[in-house]
Amino acid sequence: MSSSPTFIGAVEIGTSKVTALVGEYNGRELAIIGCGECSSRGVIKGSVVDYKAASDCAHSALEQAERDAGERIDLVFLAQSGGHLDGFYNEAGVNVKSADNMIDGDDIRTVCDLAKGKELPAGRMVVHHIRRPFRVDGRLVPTSPENLVGQKLEVGYWTVHGQEPRLADNIHVIRGFNLEVRELVLASLASGHMVTTPEERQNGVLAIDIGAGTTDFVLYRDGVPHTTGVVPVGGTHLTNDLSIGLRLTEGQAEKLKLRHGRALLQARDKTEKVWLDGNFAIGDRQFSRYAIEQITSARTWELLEVVKKKLGHAFSPETCQAGVVLTGGTAKLPCVADCAAKVFGVNAHLGEAPSWVAENLREPGYHTALGLLYYGVSASADRATTARRKGGFFQSVSRLFATS
Secondary structure, three states, X not given: OOOOOEEEEEEEEOOOEEEEEEEEEOOOOEEEEEEXXXXXXXXXXXXXXXXXXXXXXXXXXXXXXXXXXOOXXXXXXXXXXXXXXXXXXEEEEEEOOOOOOEOOHHHHHHHHHHHOOOOOOXXXXXXXXXXXXXXXXXXXXXXXXXXXXXXXXXXXXXXXXXXXXXXXXXXXXXXXXXXXXXXXXEHHHHHHHHHOOHHHHHHOEEEEXXXXXXXXXXXXXOOEEEEEEEEOOOHHHHHHHHHHHHOOOHHHHHHHXXXXXXXXXXXXXXXXXXXXXXXXXXXXXXXXXXXXXXXXXXXXXXXXXHHHHHHHHHOOHXXXXXXXXXXXXXXXXXXXXXXXXXXXXXXXXXXXXXXXXXXXXXXXXXXXXXXXXXXXXXXXXXXXXXXXXXXXXXXXXXXXXXOO
């Protein structure tokens, strides 16, 4: 007799919108059966600043998703972004204790605990411990080193942490809907895993998710996340620059950005004009195409340069052979991949959802929520035995972030 399906919720509380997906998982297959979204209020640069407004929007999206699915969500995977998130790298090494130098489970647990043991500043909380590959006597080991022979075992972790109050705010928004937040998932890890392939991650790839208020990025090496980060700048900043530079309302600036903005300056004729609305009604005005492209391209270039600077020595064209993959709503800006290729000096392209994703969910704005569902299902499949033994369906998504 088959067990009852589990209904997984994936929620992203973004600066421009809240997205909620419902996935039905029966232990073998995932079916996306519900979708809800609501324009976001009370969220600035990925952080909740007005609890009631953010809660109302999130609950509206969740109610819509549950109505669409015809089912009640059992648990939620919640995306995390915001400028308060930060990360650091710490590694440790131990001498293998057995006389025959065969590595056992105790050696692995000891070195992992030591590498994850660096103390955080007061008021900070771990979101993810992301493990990089083990090394045995300096040799990279892509899988578990148990039963291998060596004298020294080493491992390092990229630890992502955030401000406790900011993380708690997001959790409370979902709990206010009487739902359990099973896991906080870094937004870049969710979207990055959705738009990159295992081969790209093995060869080295940088995934950049440009949203409305934040830009999240993850650099993969040797098949696993190597470095992550968040820049508190996104598409709304392009809109603001247009608004200030051309003396427009934000709504008018958003129209011009969507219709005529580019990530690289291509206009050559400084006298060429474009219409704000194109209906020639009262209030419709003309603007220089060159000025629009100059503003949006300058901000896009600056944003990508900031990402490159934050990566520092972690990024190099030699260790990022699969190039850059871009996603997020602002990645739809024309020429953004060309701009990224110039900034980073590698090939760049727009990310696409896998072929099994329905047409109505293939837009870049859904990639993070889709990635959350993917993680939830993969975690349940890989850890079903552990979960049953411990009395819960999901315990964590740690394997997917190489945190075990």
